[in-house]
Structure formats: structure tokens, C-alpha cells
Amino acid sequence: MATVYLDYNAGAPLRPEVAAAIAAAWAAPGNPSAVHGPGRAARARIEAARAEVAALVGADPAGLIFTSGGTEANAALLAGLAVPRLLLSAIEHPSLAVAAAARGGEEIAVGPDGVIDLADLDRRLAADPRPALVSVMLANNETGVIQPVAEAARLVHARGGWLHCDAAQAAGRIPVALDALAADFLTLSAHKMGGPPGIGALVLADPSRQLASLLLGGGQESGRRAGTENLPGIVGFGAASALVGDDLAPDGPTFRVGALRDRLEKLALARVPTARVIGAGAPRLGNTSCLALPGLAGATQVMALDLAGIAVSSGPACASGRQRSSRVLAAMGLPDTVAGSAIRVSLGWASTDQDVDRFVAAWGELAGRKGFTVSAPQAA
Structure with a gap:
């Protein structure tokens, strides 16, 4: 059985439409950084997928950085944004929780229902005038509880800070809109929505924002993430993102x-x-x-x-x-x-x-x- x-x-599980898109990408030669015809065709596939993933969350494609997954997206943000304070909810993904603990980050309490305690967040923000990067996931991976991200963002922005939202579990399951969440940064992961593993994205609400690159050595992803792009994975991510509209009908x-x-x-x-x-x-x-x-x-x-x-x-x-x-x-x-x-x-x-x-x-x-x-x- x-x-x-x-x-x-x-x-x-990988969705059939996504598998077909990946197979087509695998069959085509060309490094996206090459200037010849096959390279330009590969680049076009990446940029089409970038537009599809950005559309999933209402973002500017120029602000979307492809990564190897949600964990790298979270790590890239923590490594690339120099901030004096780091706060995160007590239920964040280990990729944030472990790194934050090593940097002296503060945990924001959650209630018995699993929802972040906004009053605790406000108290912590008020206790220190330095601007903070605050991370609040959109939906918890263990309980499925949805967090009041927009309300948290309002408190954070009032104190001159930045709000990061890990939306890896939520995307494809509920509507996710960067503007509605009022998030400055957003994390996505393809394999949660029927896309391939090994591909994710960090989304910047302001595409002009400068982040120090976690990976050095090349000019890929507009100089923000070195290394030859995972073309089949990126194409699969785009195909999975394109299916979400019908899913949420x-x-x-x-x-x-x-x-x-x-x-x-x-x-x-x-x-x-x-x-x-x-x-x-x-x-x-x-x-x-x-x-x-x-x-x-x-x-x-x-x-x-x-x-x-x-x-x-x-x-x-x-x-x-x-x-x-x-x-x-x-x-x-x-x-x-x-x-x-x-x-x-x-x-x-x-x-x-x-x-x-x-x-x-x-x-x-x-x-x-x-x-x-x-x-x-x-x-x-």
C-alpha cells in the first residue's frame, strides 16, 4: 500500500507542472552569465521566473534575490544588514533563532495561543532607542498559527526599525502581499509550495537597499549573491509561484x-x-x-x-x-x-x-x- x-x-511533493518546467530547463544548455545565445536564453528564463516569484508577493523583481532556500535567505539578511539590535519572536525558524542567540538577540514572547505578544514587542522596542531588525514569521511551521505581522511592522517602523517576515510556510497557502504585511524583507522557499528543494528567495521591499553579500566571488544576483544560478531550481520556483493564484481561488x-x-x-x-x-x-x-x-x-x-x-x-x-x-x-x-x-x-x-x-x-x-x-x- x-x-x-x-x-x-x-x-x-513536486507538482507535475513544475516537474515539466524543470525538465525543459535541464534540457537547454547555457550559463546565464554567458553572452552567447544559449546564455542569453538561460538569463531570460531566470528573469521570467524572477518576475513570477515577485508577483506571488507583489514585489518588484529587482528586489528579489534567489538563494539556496529559506535558511540561506534568513542568513543572508542577518549577515548583510548591519543593525545594532536584533529581536525575533520566540517561535522563529532555527535558522534565525540559532543565529540570533549567537548575536545576543532578544526573544519576543508569544501567548498560549501561539500568537506573538505585541505588547512585549512594544516594551522591548521602547526600552532601547537603537533601531532594531525584528523578525516575525507569517505562519508557524509546527502549529500553523498566523501572526499579526502588519501590526508588528507598525510598532517596529514607529521606532525606526526594520521588519523581516519569514513567509516560507505561508506562501501558497494564504495570500502573501509585501505591502499588506508592511515588511521590509521577506523570506520564501519553493519546496513548501510544490516547487523544487534547494531554491528560495530573500525579497527586499526597497530594491535599492544595499546588503553585504553572504557569498563573494561573482556578480550574480546584481552582485548580491555570488555563484552560478540554479537555473532548473529557479525555473521550477517560478512555475510553482504561477500556480498559486488558482490555488487560492x-x-x-x-x-x-x-x-x-x-x-x-x-x-x-x-x-x-x-x-x-x-x-x-x-x-x-x-x-x-x-x-x-x-x-x-x-x-x-x-x-x-x-x-x-x-x-x-x-x-x-x-x-x-x-x-x-x-x-x-x-x-x-x-x-x-x-x-x-x-x-x-x-x-x-x-x-x-x-x-x-x-x-x-x-x-x-x-x-x-x-x-x-x-x-x-x-x-x-
Whole structure:
């Protein structure tokens, strides 16, 4: 029986349209920096993709820098922008959290619902007159909770600072507009939306802003990121971005996935009444469910489900192999018994009702074997 893949927040399966675009790019020769015909054709493909990705978030293509992924985009910003202070929410991606900790960055608290504490942000900004770079993700990768980025940006700008938004998990799942978020910098990642892995982007609201290059040695990306461009990856990123408009239509795949997620949670809670959905009281991505089964380690659930042919996770993919509780859930004030028992179920463009049914059946069977009270399967 085929594996049920429910780990889209770690990486979505490559969409067929994207695979076709990548194959066409692979078949064509030419270095984008070369001045001959094949090189110019390769350059044209990159710039067309740049326009498609920029259009996804309403940005000027001149302000979009292609990177090897969201992690490099975050690192490029931290390395390239000299600022006296660094603040970030307590639930940011490890690529920001680890680097910020090394630089003495301050963490902004989040509430029990997983939403950033804007009052805490305002207090921290007011406590030090130096301008700060503040990073607030748009949607959390573990809980799916959506953050009030525009409100945070208003506070930051009032104090003369800059707002960075890591929108890697949100793009393709909810509308993302640079102007509406009032963000100065935005991070994107292709493989979260059905594009290829190994390609992302840092978006500058002001294309003229100067950033020190993280990678030196060449003039690619307008001198802001050296190295031969990943042409197939960039073309795939553009193709994935072009699909998002239809995805977000009222009757499009994103709406369908949200209904699937709601059905999954309804069935799961009916089957195992002691389970809980973390972040359920806050606005969330429609594809993400963080389910906790207090008393049963999340890692145990992930392994048992894997043996049953169902792929989920117990935290961000970049932290795989670690057995400690999620720092995101700890920041929400959840005790270890809850935080350590959470799994993340994330759906996407190829998910089906049958996938949901298989997950609920396997998860309910596991809970029953481990001594939890389990109800009879429900129809929905």
C-alpha cells in the first residue's frame, strides 16, 4: 500500500507542472552569465521566473534575490544588514533563532495561543532607542498559527526599525502581499509550495537597499549573491509561484485542503477524546494540524505511524533526530507532557479523504494499543 504523505510543511511533493518546467530547463544548455545565445536564453528564463516569484508577493523583481532556500535567505539578511539590535519572536525558524542567540538577540514572547505578544514587542522596542531588525514569521511551521505581522511592522517602523517576515510556510497557502504585511524583507522557499528543494528567495521591499553579500566571488544576483544560478531550481520556483493564484481561488485546492484538515481534526478528536489540537483558538493555515496526545511521546507516534505507512512529523524537519520537546510549544507555555506528545500533520495539493481516513484509523489504533480511551470510528 502506498505511503500516505502528510508532511507538506517539511516539503511538498513536486507538482507535475513544475516537474515539466524543470525538465525543459535541464534540457537547454547555457550559463546565464554567458553572452552567447544559449546564455542569453538561460538569463531570460531566470528573469521570467524572477518576475513570477515577485508577483506571488507583489514585489518588484529587482528586489528579489534567489538563494539556496529559506535558511540561506534568513542568513543572508542577518549577515548583510548591519543593525545594532536584533529581536525575533520566540517561535522563529532555527535558522534565525540559532543565529540570533549567537548575536545576543532578544526573544519576543508569544501567548498560549501561539500568537506573538505585541505588547512585549512594544516594551522591548521602547526600552532601547537603537533601531532594531525584528523578525516575525507569517505562519508557524509546527502549529500553523498566523501572526499579526502588519501590526508588528507598525510598532517596529514607529521606532525606526526594520521588519523581516519569514513567509516560507505561508506562501501558497494564504495570500502573501509585501505591502499588506508592511515588511521590509521577506523570506520564501519553493519546496513548501510544490516547487523544487534547494531554491528560495530573500525579497527586499526597497530594491535599492544595499546588503553585504553572504557569498563573494561573482556578480550574480546584481552582485548580491555570488555563484552560478540554479537555473532548473529557479525555473521550477517560478512555475510553482504561477500556480498559486488558482490555488487560492474560492473553490481552489487551498479551500479543499482546509476542509480536509477540519475533517481530520473532527475525526481525530472524536476517536481519541483526550487528544487536543494546539493553536486551535488562533487563526491558522488551513493545511496544518498540531495534535497532542499527552502521555505518548510524539517521536513514538511518528515511528508507529511510519510503520503503518503514514508520514507525519513531530517538529520542524531541520530538527529531525532530536528527541527534546519543541521550543515553539514550550514558548506557548505548554508543559513537557503536552509539548513532547505533539505531532504535526500537514496536508497539501495531493492530499485526499482517503489519506485522512487512513491517518485517523492508524492513529486511533495506536492510541488504543497504548491504553488510551478510544471511541468507535466516526463518519464525516
